Amino acid sequence: DVKVTQSSRYLVKRTGEKVFLECVQDMDHENMFWYRQDPGLGLRLIYFSYDVKMKEKGDIPEGYSVSREKKERFSLILESASTNQTSMYLCASSLELMGGEVLDEQFFGPGTRLTVL
Amino acid sequence: GENVEQHPSTLSVQEGDSAVIKCTYSDSASNYFPWYKQELGKRPQLIIDIRSNVGEKKDQRIAVTLNKTAKHFSLHITETQPEDSAVYFCAATSADSNYQLIWGAGTKLIIKP
Numbered sequence A: 001d002v003k004v005t006q007s008s009r010y011l012v013k014r015t016g017e018k019v020f021l022e023c024v025q026d027m028d029h030e031n032m033f034w035y036r037q038d039p040g041l042g043l044r045l046i047y048f049s050y051d052v053k054m055k056e057k058g059d060i061p062e063g064y065s066v067s068r069e070k071k072e073r074f075s076l077i078l079e080s081a082s083t084n085q086t087s088m089y090l091c092a093s094s095l096e097l098m099g100g101e102v103l104d105e106q107f108f109g110p111g112t113r114l115t116v117l
Numbered sequence B: 001g002e003n004v005e006q007h008p009s010t011l012s013v014q015e016g017d018s019a020v021i022k023c024t025y026s027d028s029a030s031n032y033f034p035w036y037k038q039e040l041g042k043r044p045q046l047i048i049d050i051r052s053n054v055g056e057k058k059d060q061r062i063a064v065t066l067n068k069t070a071k072h073f074s075l076h077i078t079e080t081q082p083e084d085s086a087v088y089f090c091a092a093t094s095a096d097s098n099y100q101l102i103w104g105a106g107t108k109l110i111i112k113p
Helices: none
Strands: A004-006 A010-013 A019-025 A031-038 A042-049 A064-070 A073-078 A087-094 A112-116 B004-007 B010-014 B019-025 B032-038 B045-051 B056-059 B062-067 B072-077 B086-094 B100-103 B107-112
Touching (some): A004 A087, A010 A019, A019 A087, A019 A112, A031 A073, A042 A064, A042 A073, A073 A087, B004 B086, B019 B086, B019 B107, B032 B062, B045 B062
Parallel strands (some): B010 B107
Antiparallel strands (some): A004 A019, A019 A073, A031 A042, A031 A087, A064 A073, A087 A112, B004 B019, B019 B072, B032 B045, B032 B086, B056 B062, B062 B072, B086 B100, B086 B107
């Protein structure tokens, strides 16, 4: 079974703090993703990575950055947390991007519920 | 870019009845359409997917249909059971967005006993 883990289930931070969310997958997947989930808005892609040290912006990258130094780990960084970044953050991974298409199932982590005060 | 609309936002059905959730997409080049189920407090999980070269796919009580001309696809659940209660998300690939998934807003399915 694919296992995707996230460093925290719940996190409370103050406005202006730097926040690190960690995601680790154990199935040697090439692709990794960070989403935020808000009621009525579905899942919105923040950033994704298809290889070590590679990253691509998703739909809502503003205020976020990412790091992928090792294949199994993908970190999401909030440089200066703001209250509008209070949300559920979901990490996911999938097999190799083939021919420019995402062909395979995305496996999700349990999520981190971040509250910024 | 791609836009995926999902309806209804909430669906309540009697146990044993069928449920249908519909999604429309805007990018005619989209070619992969998965459906994910998210139970309360849990992570989303893929339940069924369909590619643009087929019109229908079934897996036990679950089926997905795709109408490429009209650019819509639907999830059908027959003989609903209490464990079907969850939020269901549709998604579509988008050529404009590097073939990443664009997600619908979700449908909360409630199964009434």
